[in-house]
Amino acid sequence: MFLSMADAISEIMLYLKRSFGPITGANGGxxxxxxxxxxxxxxxxxxxxxxxxxVFFWKPxxxxxxxxxxxxxxxxxxxxxAKETAVETQKKLEAELGEAKSKIREMLEAAEKEANxxxxxxxxxxxxxxxKRMENLELELANEKKSMEAEIRKEIVDVxxxxxxxxxxxxxxxxKYLDVVDEILKGAME
Numbered sequence: 686m687f688l689s690m691a692d693a694i695s696e697i698m699l700y701l702k703r704s705f706g707p708i709t710g711a712n713g714g715x716x717x718x719x720x721x722x723x724x725x726x727x728x729x730x731x732x733x734x735x736x737x738x739x740v741f742f743w744k745p746x747x748x749x750x751x752x753x754x755x756x757x758x759x760x761x762x763x764x765x766x767a768k769e770t771a772v773e774t775q776k777k778l779e780a781e782l783g784e785a786k787s788k789i790r791e792m793l794e795a796a797e798k799e800a801n802x803x804x805x806x807x808x809x810x811x812x813x814x815x816x817k818r819m820e821n822l823e824l825e826l827a828n829e830k831k832s833m834e835a836e837i838r839k840e841i842v843d844v845x846x847x848x849x850x851x852x853x854x855x856x857x858x859x860x861k862y863l864d865v866v867d868e869i870l871k872g873a874m875e
Contacts, residue, residue, distance in 0.1 A: 698717060844869060
């Protein structure tokens, strides 16, 4: 170790000389007191500058940085809340969309069932109407048939009666009788 203070200072100077080059004073020589004074002045200036910055500028700068940090924290929190709100809103919208789709599906199914019921009612009514018309037509045909049969019977009776009159009016002669029957048949066929 060092034996004296002068040895320690000379070692420091030697180290500084190797690191920064020779230290020269105002007269061109190496003056340790001048170097120490310069070092002291620089140290005092640095400390004074630090104190001035600390006293006059540190709090405003710290306040600005703190406000900036708070604003950033607030913005991050607001963004996080907005994201959560958006996710919740999206889930609600998806749920509402699913409900709307199911309601639409139910409405379509109900409308289809109602349409099927109405179609069946219409078909049943149409079938019933057709059956009534067929019954009416059958009755009309039956009545028409009876009416025609009655007319045919009446004509046959009239023809038979006319034939009987002609037969009775003439003598009963077989040849004449056959001629009259032929006439009657020819008249009935026309």
